[in-house]
Amino acid sequence: MSSGSHHPNLETLAGRIEAGTGVKLAHCYQCGKCAAGCPVGDEMDLPPCQVFRLLQLGFPELDEKVLRSEGIWLCLACETCSSRCPQEVEIPKVMDFIRGEALKRGIAHPKSKDILSFHRAFLDSIEYTGRLYEVGLVADYKMRSRHLLKDVMLAPKMYLKGKLGLFPHLIKNRSGMKTLFKRTVGKG
Amino acid sequence: MKIGYYPGCSLLGSSREFDESTRAVLAALGVELAEVSDWNCCGASSAHVLNHELSLALPARILALAEQAGITEILAPCAACSNRLLSAQQELAKHPEMIAEVEAAIGMPYKGTAKIVNILEVLDRLKDQIAAKTTKPFTKKVANYYGCLLVRPPRVVNFDRPEDPQSMDLMVKAVGATPVEWPFKTECCGAAFSVTRTDIVAKLSGKLVKDAVNRGAEVIVVACPMCHSNLDLRRNEINEYLGKKHGIPAMFITQVIGLALGLDPVTLGLQRHMVPVNV
Incomplete structure (x- = not known):
């Protein structure tokens, strides 16, 4: 999506979203197709079309309402919305961006904690071993989220089916992974 | 037929049978798999949530390793992996100004030339053989x-x-x-x-x-x-x-x-x- 001679105003959240994702919020004309097809739309306090409407208006207090919402953490990035959007707006990209913004401002919805713990445990596993170590991921998630008893019955069954390795798969170039994380996440 | 292979993390663990059955079927159909050496996780459903640059660099490293090995086509049976590889490849093709930073992060040159295919595309090419060999x-x-x-x-x-x-x-x-x-x-x-x-x-x-x-x-x-x-x-x-x-x-x-x-x-x-x- 080319912005031509137009430069987004980085003072506003809408402008930063455009600069960061290439998505112009004004392209959404509120047909509601995204919310209609969203598999978790009925679980969201603000469905995608309402997120867009509030952000389009450009008032800081409405931006904040969006950033504090639980719904933005429920987006599964299934891409149903963006595939059906008549304007081809890449909604999941905006969801990723505004979740980051909510974290930066320290106003992410409390229910985002478990979801975040999972993603952080996932990325930590990759940073140290290069590949996802599922046993380590689940153990790390349990420690972070304090859901210690969740799925304790599933693990032995998975082990018997040969689905759980007892040791992580280490890639050879682990120092390269460290550099990769330092130069991406580390800049954050 | 010889084709590059990126199994991805799930296929080493919770979905081992997808790896096992992919290898068995392709071997039976005479396809040779060249696994990308020292491959890393593609970032799957987590990297893009927390850091956009990371969600580009992880797949870029895999593609660069494949290029180094002279692989021109990579089969990624996992739908999440093939999707992340394609997304990163296309975004970097659209924004070549980001490639230098990605190359610095992965410590390798990146061209993004390898073609990424899913399992259904590979099976489709073999469908006459599959039909003929169905017992x-x-x-x-x-x-x-x-x-x-x-x-x-x-x-x-x-x-x-x-x-x-x-x-x-x-x-x-x-x-x-x-x-x-x-x-x-x-x-x-x-x-x-x-x-x-x-x-x-x-x-x-x-x-x-x-x-x-x-x-x-x-x-x-x-x-x-x-x-x-x-x-x-x-x-x-x-x-x-x-x-x-x-x-x-x-x-x-x-x-x-x-x-x-x-x-x-x-x-x-x-x-x-x-x-x-x-x-």
Whole structure:
């Protein structure tokens, strides 16, 4: 999506979203197709079309309402919305961006904690071993989220089916992974 | 035929049978796999949530390693992996100004020239051979479940039809199965919420299991490890949500084809499923 001679105003959240994702919020004309097809739309306090409407208006207090919402953490990035959007707006990209913004401002919805713990445990596993170590991921998630008893019955069954390795798969170039994380996440 | 191979993390662990059955079927069809050496995780459903640059650099490292090995085409059977590889490759093609930073992060030159293909594309090329070598037709009614990442977003994956895909239906027909018509082909299973929001997975996956059963399907056929683990590992939660015990198994497309080719069920990893496969 080319912005031509137009430069987004980085003072506003809408402008930063455009600069960061290439998505112009004004392209959404509120047909509601995204919310209609969203598999978790009925679980969201603000469905995608309402997120867009509030952000389009450009008032800081409405931006904040969006950033504090639980719904933005429920987006599964299934891409149903963006595939059906008549304007081809890449909604999941905006969801990723505004979740980051909510974290930066320290106003992410409390229910985002478990979801975040999972993603952080996932990325930590990759940073140290290069590949996802599922046993380590689940153990790390349990420690972070304090859901210690969740799925304790599933693990032995998975082990018997040969689905759980007892040791992580280490890639050879682990120092390269460290550099990769330092130069991406580390800049954050 | 020789083709590059990126198994991805799930295929080493919770979806080992997808790796086993892919290797067995392709070997039986004379395809040689060249695994990308020292490959890393693609970042899957987590990297893009927390850091956009990371979600580009992780797939870029895999593609760069493949390029170094002279691989021009990579099979990524996992739908999430193939989707992440394609997304990163296209974004970097669109924004070449980002490549220098990515190369610095991965410590390797990156061109982005390797072609990324999913398992259905590879099987489709081999369909005449598959039909000719079918010794035990898979005469079941099946619900083909494509999920999200194989077909969406269409501008990224450019594969099949995003709303009513046909490739897997044609493939199972070629080995004797009868696909049911159903509206859940590309509905989301709940994806990466398996651990954090199991309630959402039970509901979303539950709806599609119920519909598959109502339409007379005997097997749900998948081509994505995340879909499979939600339909298989989370079946207790699904059945609890539905208030009814559903024993319909979920099988990988490669397992269905492997059985039709007369391969041994254990080689195809059928014993690894939580919901027993009695076919």
